[in-house]
Amino acid sequence: MSVNLYFVGTAGSGKTTLTKTFKDWMELHGYQAVTVNLDPGADDLPYNVDIDVRDWISLREVMAEHELGPNGAQIVSADMVAMNAGEIKDVMEEFECHYFLIDTPGQMELFTFRQASREMVRTLGEKSLISFLFDPVLSKQPSGFVSLMTLAATTQFRFDIPYLPILSKSDILSDKELGMIKKWSKDFWHLDSALRESAVTETQVSIELIKSLQNMGLQRGIFPVSSVDMYGMEDIYTAVQDAFYGGDDLPVG
Numbered sequence: 232m233s234v235n236l237y238f239v240g241t242a243g244s245g246k247t248t249l250t251k252t253f254k255d256w257m258e259l260h261g262y263q264a265v266t267v268n269l270d271p272g273a274d275d276l277p278y279n280v281d282i283d284v285r286d287w288i289s290l291r292e293v294m295a296e297h298e299l300g301p302n303g304a305q306i307v308s309a310d311m312v313a314m315n316a317g318e319i320k321d322v323m324e325e326f327e328c329h330y331f332l333i334d335t336p337g338q339m340e341l342f343t344f345r346q347a348s349r350e351m352v353r354t355l356g357e358k359s360l361i362s363f364l365f366d367p368v369l370s371k372q373p374s375g376f377v378s379l380m381t382l383a384a385t386t387q388f389r390f391d392i393p394y395l396p397i398l399s400k401s402d403i404l405s406d407k408e409l410g411m412i413k414k415w416s417k418d419f420w421h422l423d424s425a426l427r428e429s430a431v432t433e434t435q436v437s438i439e440l441i442k443s444l445q446n447m448g449l450q451r452g453i454f455p456v457s458s459v460d461m462y463g464m465e466d467i468y469t470a471v472q473d474a475f476y477g478g479d480d481l482p483v484g
């Protein structure tokens with residue numbers, strides 16, 4: 232049975248690009264990956280879309296038919312995607328592959344905060360994992376990192392499936408910034424100290440949030456990746472294999 236690997240994160244965090252890069256990496260290593268686009272509003276996608284939700288739902292048609300602006304139509308479309316989950320699953324079953332790489336809508340709330348998404352994820356497959364992309368620009372500020380941690384925690388809590396924290400676009404971070412973010416993600420004590428030093432107004436709230444995140448067991452480190460350098464792809468693969476196959480490699484072929 233294939234693994235469904237979802238890419239989730241705030242708008243512009245690099246989900247679509249990572250879908251392409253990870254697909255290329257898998258093919259380079261002889262593994263079979265099938266791409267799934269779940270964004271009805273996607274324009275040009277950089278990868279060959281094997282299964283495309285735009286075959287069922289078009290944002291433009293929803294706008295015209297329901298006389299909605301782009302925002303309203305996005306919400307209606309997101310629910311329509313979920314309503315079509317059974318049909319999408321039928322198409323997925325026609326493919327044989329190791330992983331389905333699932334690119335989710337640009338605005339993460341259209342996926343994470345729609346009631347129907349959880350049911351859709353279950354319908355699409357049992358072996359599902361969410362890679363949550365941390366935007367590097369927000370991540371390098373301690374309070375930004377805490378905000379992203381809380382979004383990641385909410386995503387995890389809503390879907391209740393294995394989860395992988397990923398620091399995207401790591402090529403735009405200096406070694407120092409990268410080291411700092413990795414340290415924060417592994418030990419919230421460092422994050423707490425950085426917050427106190429930064430002395431921004433939301434510090435107290437952030438410190439309370441850190442305590443909750445700590446209690447939820449979220450001090451697990453983070454996997455830096457870069458689509459520009461094709462860096463970190465093996466780490467994603469290894470983490471997925473750990474989650475579902477006790478760390479065994481996939482058969483190549």
Ligand SMILES: Nc1nc2c(ncn2[C@@H]2O[C@H](COP(=O)(O)OP(=O)(O)O)[C@@H](O)[C@H]2O)c(=O)[nH]1
Binds near residue numbers: 244245402457460
């Ligand atoms: N430097 C750098 N830029 C990236 C990387 N991945 C994506 N981007 C850029 O970030 C922007 C948003 O990426 P996209 O994949 O569309 O984000 P999405 O909204 O989460 O799907 C685009 O301009 C990409 O070219 C990366 O690894 N490094």
Ligand SMILES: [Mg+2]
Binds near residue numbers: 248335336
């Ligand atoms: Mg995208």
